[in-house]
Amino acid sequence: MTNKNRNYKPKIGVIGLKGFPAFGGSARAGENMMFYLKDEFHFVVFNTNTHTSRKTGTYNGIEQIVYPKFFIGALNTFYYYLRSTLHCLWDGSFDVIHVFHVDAAFIIPLLRLRYRVVSGHRARPQFAAKWSWLVRQYFRFMEWLFFKMPADVITSVSRPVAELFQTRTKRKILFIPNGIVFDEKSEILQIEEKDYVLFASGRIIASKGVHLMLEALVKIGYTGRVLIIGNRSHSPEYAKELDEISKSLNIRFIDLIKDKQLLMAYLKNAGLFVFPSYHEGMSNMLLEAASARVPLICSDIPENKQVFNDDETFFFETGNSTDLAKKIEQVLSNRPLAVEVAQKAYERLKREYNWKILAEQYSKIYWRLIETKKPLNSGDSEIQGNDEYKAG
Structure with a gap:
């Protein structure tokens, strides 16, 4: 043409x-x-x-x-x-x-x-x-x-x-x-918190599987910081369920972040990003987390496995908090491996997304x-x- x-x-x-x-x-x-x-x-x-x-x-x-x-x-x-x-x-x-x-x-x-x-x-x-x-x-x-x-x-x-x-x-x-838009000149904002387990989405609803992540963290007795970013008003009953599950965790719920630079700052400072969704089309949040080179744990739904393979992220059985707990322990106990896998996801991102x-x-x-x-x-x-x- x-x-x-x-x-x-x-x-x-x-x-x-x-x-x-x-x-x-x-x-x-x-x-x-x-x-x-x-x-x-x-x-x-x-x-x-x-x-x-x-x-x-x-x-x-x-x-x-x-x-x-x-x-x-x-x-x-x-x-x-x-x-x-x-x-x-x-x-x-x-x-x-x-x-x-x-x-x-x-x-x-x-x-x-x-x-x-x-x-x-x-x-x-x-x-x-x-x-x-x-x-x-x-x-x-x-x-x-x-x-x-x-x-x-x-x-x-x-x-x-x-x-x-x-x-x-x-x-x-x-x-x-x-x-992803790869903007090497973009300014990186500085935030104080670091090395937390992170979940982020526009809406915090049951199909995103946040409860699975919290259940898994409780099972392994996790004492580190946990951040959940997203709008919880779409499902008040689910928000109450998350509050109940997370009572023993060192957790902070953050409302939807509309500022892209601030969201990327939270992604870059995370020690682990967990994406336990039951259903997706193709998640921009997953790609943005990978662009921050943060280690990823994802549910093994086809829409996630079309994006990355087993060398580029850690998959767990969808809906299985026990399997997710094992994957979280694996990532947290072997930082060099987690960083290596995250780098492979980033390289795939630059090639194909x-x-x-x-x-x-x-x-x-x-x-x-x-x-x-x-x-x-x-x-x-x-x-x-x-x-x-x-x-x-």
């Missing part, structure tokens, strides 16, 4: 990343991707003021349109999706629309009436215990709709999900993982839709997703 020689910047509408600066996984992934492509494309990102303090305007080369929250809080997400869709349909000036999140599947057929659309499968929220039965059924229906009435191009951050659903849709599913490289995959997708105006079906081979840059 001759896209680099174009003398104009195509306009890409982005729906589903509700707020910048990013502090959640999907928003951070989108923000990182756009960081490398903003000189090539004019991005217009639709936000809601429940997720950002910014006003409508252009920031760091990316245009943000910020909507006020809906007066009925439970319907704010629907309001946000519908208002963003109506804006795009009325505006008519976009070249491509990029829809993040499966729960927005219902707007894709509407957007395709006027535009070529890219959609991303980033997680399967129907498996999170925090949602009611009715909401989980909604997520299941949205996932069915996502593949049954698909966008022109489908991507997934999870190779297992791509393989599972490839036979259920006429589109080719491109596996493009999340990544660098946003500077991954962003090019989205550039190719956008230009293909702009130039051919054709969907990417399962029999097509113009774009090979993540495998293409590995081979190249």
